[in-house]
Amino acid sequence: MPGASLYLLGTRVERPVVVLICDDVAELVATRKILRIALARCRSCQGRFRVLPSDVQPYKRYGLVVILSLSRVHTIDNKTLRDTAWKQFTGQTPAHSTLHAWTEGLGSFVLGRPAGTHQDAHSYSAIMAAAKSRWSQLTDPAQPAIHPRRFRSEARRERLTALASALAFASAVVAVAKIHVPETSTSLCAFRQLAITFGIPSPFSFRTGLSCTPIEQRGRRDGEAPRSPTKTGGLSCPTRTRSPPGDSNRSLPSSTPPSIARDGDA
Numbered sequence: 681m682p683g684a685s686l687y688l689l690g691t692r693v694e695r696p697v698v699v700l701i702c703d704d705v706a707e708l709v710a711t712r713k714i715l716r717i718a719l720a721r722c723r724s725c726q727g728r729f730r731v732l733p734s735d736v737q738p739y740k741r742y743g744l745v746v747i748l749s750l751s752r753v754h755t756i757d758n759k760t761l762r763d764t765a766w767k768q769f770t771g772q773t774p775a776h777s778t779l780h781a782w783t784e785g786l787g788s789f790v791l792g793r794p795a796g797t798h799q800d801a802h803s804y805s806a807i808m809a810a811a812k813s814r815w816s817q818l819t820d821p822a823q824p825a826i827h828p829r830r831f832r833s834e835a836r837r838e839r840l841t842a843l844a845s846a847l848a849f850a851s852a853v854v855a856v857a858k859i860h861v862p863e864t865s866t867s868l869c870a871f872r873q874l875a876i877t878f879g880i881p882s883p884f885s886f887r888t889g890l891s892c893t894p895i896e897q898r899g900r901r902d903g904e905a906p907r908s909p910t911k912t913g914g915l916s917c918p919t920r921t922r923s924p925p926g927d928s929n930r931s932l933p934s935s936t937p938p939s940i941a942r943d944g945d946a
Contacts, residue, residue, distance in 0.1 A: 689719045697741065698746055701864065709770050734872060738885065741775060746783040788887075810878045822848075859874070
């Protein structure tokens with residue numbers, strides 16, 4: 681909570697998370713680790729909160745480095761959801777639908793859509809403004825082009841474009857600030873850590889698993905009427921999308937690789 685007065689407790693809890701490590705042959709492996717997380721108490725509401733590392737997002741099984749690395753490959757390097765989620769790293773791979781949800785949530789967050797952010801999170805525009813106030817040479821990145829095979833709807837293209845722009849801006853910030861980004865991290869992770877030093881609490885906290893952003897329905901038969909958009913709060917969902925043709929469930933005989941854990945991917 682912004683402005684809350686917290687103090688650490690002696691209690692520690694276990695928290696599983698999938699992180700990137702380099703193995704003996706310098707190959708990146710997504711590995712599940714159990715972290716020991718400190719608890720803090722708020723003096724105002726007396727609630728207890730977990731003090732998470734900067735590369736671990738609330739309610740996410742995967743670390744931010746894994747999320748952003750895969751999102752970048754899908755968005756900028758033009759890889760399909762399945763190829764990105766299953767083949768980019770070895771080890772604990774996410775479902776392709778999980779990667780779709782990550783890119784939806786991140787894109788919505790960058791665009792400033794209420795459905796894409798936590799209630800107590802700072803907006804992306806505020807984070808950009810804080811960086812520009814420190815480095816006047818920073819400018820808005822040029823709008824990147826997203827390959828047409830990565831989207832079917834204009835809304836999906838808009839969110840992928842926003843995510844690609846955020847990745848480009850983060851690279852510019854890291855270059856200006858002269859921050860070394862290790863192989864097991866990303867520029868946006870480094871930018872997030874920098875934003876924390878600006879005094880911005882919970883930067884880049886985005887939601888996934890939104891009820892109105894399912895991985896899109898299969899291609900309908902000729903003459904079949906399109907489905908009505910999902911309703912949220914009486915309004916048409918602003919983040920309804922469709923999967924690209926190359927990412928359809930028909931592309932592979934199985935939609936789940938053997939390495940995926942069966943206890944959920946969010």
